[in-house]
Amino acid sequence: MNKLTTIIGVLFLIIISCSENETKEPTNENKNPLIKTIKEISSTNGLSTSFTYDGFKIKEATTTGLNVGQFKIIYTYTGDLITQEDGYINDILYVSTEYTYENNRLKTTIFKDTNSGTISPPMNQTKLVYNYLSGNIVDIDIYTYSNVWQLHYSFPKVKVHFNGGNILKREKFNSEGALISTINYEYDNSPNIYKNIIGFDKLFFINSFENNFNRHFDIKDISNTNNIKRIPSENEYYGYNYNLDGYPKEKLNYYNYGLGQYIIEKGYTYY
Numbered sequence: 236m237n238k239l240t241t242i243i244g245v246l247f248l249i250i251i252s253c254s255e256n257e258t259k260e261p262t263n264e265n266k267n268p269l270i271k272t273i274k275e276i277s278s279t280n281g282l283s284t285s286f287t288y289d290g291f292k293i294k295e296a297t298t299t300g301l302n303v304g305q306f307k308i309i310y311t312y313t314g315d316l317i318t319q320e321d322g323y324i325n326d327i328l329y330v331s332t333e334y335t336y337e338n339n340r341l342k343t344t345i346f347k348d349t350n351s352g353t354i355s356p357p358m359n360q361t362k363l364v365y366n367y368l369s370g371n372i373v374d375i376d377i378y379t380y381s382n383v384w385q386l387h388y389s390f391p392k393v394k395v396h397f398n399g400g401n402i403l404k405r406e407k408f409n410s411e412g413a414l415i416s417t418i419n420y421e422y423d424n425s426p427n428i429y430k431n432i433i434g435f436d437k438l439f440f441i442n443s444f445e446n447n448f449n450r451h452f453d454i455k456d457i458s459n460t461n462n463i464k465r466i467p468s469e470n471e472y473y474g475y476n477y478n479l480d481g482y483p484k485e486k487l488n489y490y491n492y493g494l495g496q497y498i499i500e501k502g503y504t505y506y
Contacts, residue, residue: 267431268480268505276485276499288506291433293317310434317434334438341365341439361387365439371398373439390415400436400460418468422461425481428503429457478505 269291273284284298292315298306304325311319322330333345344363360380367373375393378384386392389410396404405418429435435457456463462483464473474487474497488500 267426268482269431270428270482270503271506272504273428274502274504276502288432291431293432293434312434315433316437336437339437340367341437372396386410395439397439397458400458402439402456402459416468418466420463421465421467422459423464423475425462425475425477425483427457427459427462428483430460432457473500480505 269288270286272286275282282298284296286293287295287297292312293310295310296308305323307323307326309321309323310317311321316334316336318334320332321328322332329348331347333343333347334341335343342365344365346361348359362378362380362384364376364378365373366376373395375395377387377391377393379387387410390407391410392408392412394406394408395402396406401422402420404420406414407416409415437458439458462473462475464475465471472489472492474489475483476485476487478484482505483503485499485503486501487497489495489497491497
């Protein structure tokens with residue numbers, strides 16, 4: 236009887252121990268890979284973008300290639316939020332982007348571009364103000380600067396619909412409030428290449444406006460949880476070959492989707 240009691244007691248302790256291990260809170264340590272380089276495999280300009288980090292915070296993104304010199308973005312954090320990006324061409328400061336936040340969500344983006352290597356005084360400025368209508372819709376008011384901030388005279392508003400960390404639809408409106416264009420997005424089920432970089436998940440809809448500096452980087456759609464596989468309105472189709480962690484190692488661009496014909500557009504390597 237004593238032996239039976241002892242056995243029951245040991246089994247009880249094992250059950251309790253297993254239960255405690257199963258309900259233990261997960262650690263905050265991020266063990267997933269960080270992207271190290273993006274190489275444009277099929278591009279004629281041969282661009283390559285490399286990334287450096289401080290832990291899981293991005294410090295710098297640098298692009299080098301034929302006929303472009305060196306383009307570099309340096310990131311500044313306040314806590315875990317990215318509050319500034321400074322863009323350099325051959326170590327000369329050309330552009331600067333400032334971010335502000337409200338309730339831990341992106342509130343404003345101010346882009347300054349002098350085209351002259353200095354940001355004092357800024358000659359060309361664009362400001363985006365984010366107004367969250369619900370948990371899945373945000374209005375973006377677009378302003379330009381000429382002594383005072385004014386709504387963009389022809390295209391003052393963009394509306395973005397998103398869900399589960401992915402941007403589903405982007406709508407563009409003119410100054411009369413009429414819908415001008417709609418872009419829809421479809422995704423795969425694998426993690427975005429920027430997913431584990433601290434702060435990138437707060438930079439919603441960062442490609443809402445284009446500029447000549449950022450076109451040298453493949454840093455867009457960084458708020459997405461997954462990878463874009465289709466943009467129907469632009470007749471663009473993408474596929475991916477994945478590594479063992481489920482992250483893309485190659486991006487495929489289908490130029491003839493119906494026949495399954497594609498080129499390998501980019502390659503990715505990770506830490």
